[in-house]
Amino acid sequence: MxxxxxxxxxxxxxxxxxxxxxxxxxxxxxxxxxxxxxxxxxxxxxxxxxxxxxxxxxxxxxxxxxxxxxxxxxxxxxxxxxxxxxxxxxxxxxxxxxxxxxxxxxxxxxxxxxxxxxxxxxxxxxxxxxxxxxxxxxxxxxxxxxxxxxxxxxxxxxxxxxxxxxxxxxxxLYGSMLQLHMFKNVLYHDRFKKHLMGKLKVKHKLFPEEISKSEIKSIKTLKDFDDVYTSKANGFIDALDYYAKSSSLQxxxxxxxxxxxxxxxxxxxxxxxxxxxxxxxxxxxxxxxxxxxxxxxxxxxxxxxxxxxxxxxxxxxxxxx
The missing domain is CATH 3.40.50.1820 (Alpha/Beta hydrolase fold, catalytic domain)
Structure with a gap:
């Protein structure tokens, strides 16, 4: 109950x-x-x-x-x-x-x-x-x-x-990240990544001092995106720190x-x-x-x-x- x-x-x-x-x-x-x-x-x-x-x-x-x-x-x-x-x-x-x-x-x-x-x-x-x-x-x-x-x-x-x-x-969030990286979700994963990467490239043009082209090119997965951008831009150590502190389960x-x-x-x-x-x-x-x-x-x-x-x-x- x-x-x-x-x-x-x-x-x-x-x-x-x-x-x-x-x-x-x-x-x-x-x-x-x-x-x-x-x-x-x-x-x-x-x-x-x-x-x-x-x-x-x-x-x-x-x-x-x-x-x-x-x-x-x-x-x-x-x-x-x-x-x-x-x-x-x-x-x-x-x-x-x-x-x-x-x-x-x-x-x-x-x-x-x-x-x-x-x-x-x-x-x-x-x-x-x-x-x-x-x-x-x-x-x-x-x-x-x-x-x-x-x-x-x-x-x-x-x-x-x-x-x-x-x-x-x-x-x-960590568990859902793992799910999104599984083959069954590859279409969703790639669609999300495409949209996020498009926005990140705009961020680079507006804030070139915050992120480099090489860092953007290093992103291959959604977890990479969270390691390179989401976590760093919002005060977390890395993606795992972001997932741990932001998950509502706790x-x-x-x-x-x-x-x-x-x-x-x-x-x-x-x-x-x-x-x-x-x-x-x-x-x-x-x-x-x-x-x-x-x-x-x-x-x-x-x-x-x-x-x-x-x-x-x-x-x-x-x-x-």
């Missing part, structure tokens, strides 16, 4: 984790979500762009949605989350992490799996400028790790933050807000440590649901509303009403 039984049982094709992941990432379309962009300045002088969508009537409730590695606020899973909450009288703000809104961020460092300070500043900014009594956090993949780490690492969490949801979350026991983790058993990105059954059994605030199917952020449902979207809404209603 609380381990949550799952009734997610998709049609035949979507029982295949690869098909479910690829279809949901590349082919899903979410329509009729109207977003308005707000740029906020962070304490270090950098910026993040927030994309807002609103319920049809004034509300005191808000969901903050965080994307995954190399995602943005317009990814289908982000729009799907915003849409269902907007339809149920909750405003939504989809966060673009630094450098992910279509415009390069101003600093050499950017976002990463354990960067919770930006989330703190976003929440503080919202509370200072807007009137919300209830705030919910929902993160996908990397964004899910940020949500869980923020909720469990000892932050002074505002009373308005009522609940969290993390979907397809690699809460043990903070789950301390979460004191109702929080739901939905990790599919056929998610090829996740190692066995990313299914924290033991912690969920001992922390009354942590709810773990492990559907047999769904792949990585790919919980398709026939009505166009994905399973994780329905479950997030249901979870919040059940825990807070």
């Amino acid at each position: 609380p381990l949550v039984s799952s009734n997610y049982n998709p049609s035949f094709l979507f029982k295949n984790g690869f098909f479910s992941t690829v279809y949901s990432g590349l082919y899903r379309k979410v329509k009729n979500v109207s977003q308005t962009r707000e740029r906020i300045t962070l304490s270090d002088g950098d910026f993040v762009d927030l994309d807002w969508s609103y319920a049809s009537k004034p509300t005191s409730k808000l969901i903050i949605v965080l994307h995954g590695l190399e995602g943005d606020a317009q990814r289908p899973y982000m729009l799907g989350a915003a849409k269902i909450f907007n339809q149920n009288d909750v405003d939504a703000v989809c966060v673009n992490f630094r450098g992910c809104s279509g415009e390069e961020n101003l600093k050499y460092h950017s976002y990463h799996s354990g960067e919770t300070n930006d989330l703190k500043e976003i929440i503080d900014n919202i509370l200072a400028s807007k009137s919300y009594d209830e705030i919910y956090l929902k993160g996908f993949s990397l964004g899910g790790n940020v949500v869980l780490k923020y909720l469990g690492e000892g932050n002074d969490i505002p009373n308005q933050v009522k609940a969290g949801i993390a979907v397809s979350v690699p809460c043990f 903070f789950l026991q301390s979460i004191n807000r109702p929080t739901l983790i939905i990790n599919s058993l056929n998610d090829s990105f996740l190692s066995k440590e990313c299914f924290p059954f033991d912690v969920a059994k001992t922390n009354k605030n942590l709810f773990l649901e492990t559907p047999k199917y769904g792949g990585h952020v790919g919980m398709y449902a026939k009505n166009g509303v994905y399973y994780n979207e329905m479950r997030a809404l249901q979870f919040i209603k059940n825990k807070l009403e």
